[in-house]
């Protein structure tokens with residue numbers, strides 16, 4: 416792995432990088448960014464403090480993936496089930512997303528990253544939709560990496576939306592036999608490779624309705640590290656662990 420501009424020679428990160436095979440990087444990494452509330456609770460802070468620090472982790476992981484040459488990074492930021500949370504927390508999460516976009520739009524674009532919002536985006540507030548639209552349009556032609564942020568996202572809703580889309584295409588005279596490719600191509604993630612590596616922070620051994628179709632053969636890596644503490648070093652650890660897996664896809 417090329418170390419320049421990435422890690423101090425001799426540092427823990429440099430050692431980790433040495434153990435990573437640049438030819439076998441995951442093409443697509445998906446992350447369930449969990450544990451912000453617990454991180455704040457441990458510090459006797461309000462939950463939103465965890466969400467705020469979690470933004471620093473997002474910035475760090477986006478930058479690191481781009482530098483490593485990861486093709487696609489998908490972050491789970493807000494599920495359709497997260498509306499059950501107190502109004503203030505939901506409002507803060509929406510505000511933090513807008514803030515993130517305003518602050519990061521320029522550097523994301525300069526780094527040749529394409530931004531994609533996935534989920535039932537049409538159900539979000541107009542002000543949030545407007546920010547998401549501006550960000551997606553500005554970066555639409557970038558080719559360095561695709562950064563997808565899942566917002567008001569549910570894997571079951573995504574499949575349901577895909578089925579309805581296919582049905583209306585059939586009614587309009589489209590294909591009557593549905594194939595796996597047609598389903599994949601009707602999801603919000605159409606055109607992206609399926610995730611090779613799915614990371615969940617903060618220890619929970621569940622999927623929480625994330626990318627249900629796409630993770631059929633993803634390698635799952637669960638770490639006890641809470642999302643606001645998760646930085647480049649932890650990402651490299653996850654990639655190193657991924658590279659030790661034997662991906663058999665049902666073969667031998």
Ligand code: IPE
Pocket residue numbers: 448449450451452453454492493494497508617642
């Ligand atoms: C992840 O952290 C952020 C979102 C789900 C929006 P949580 O807020 O779920 O943190 P915990 O799981 O309660 O610690």
Ligand code: IPE
Pocket residue numbers: 447448449450491492493494497619621623
């Ligand atoms: C999953 O975390 C959703 C996001 C990270 C956005 P949750 O905290 O909502 O998941 P559960 O409730 O522990 O399953």
Ligand code: MG
Pocket residue numbers: 449450451
């Ligand atoms: Mg949680």
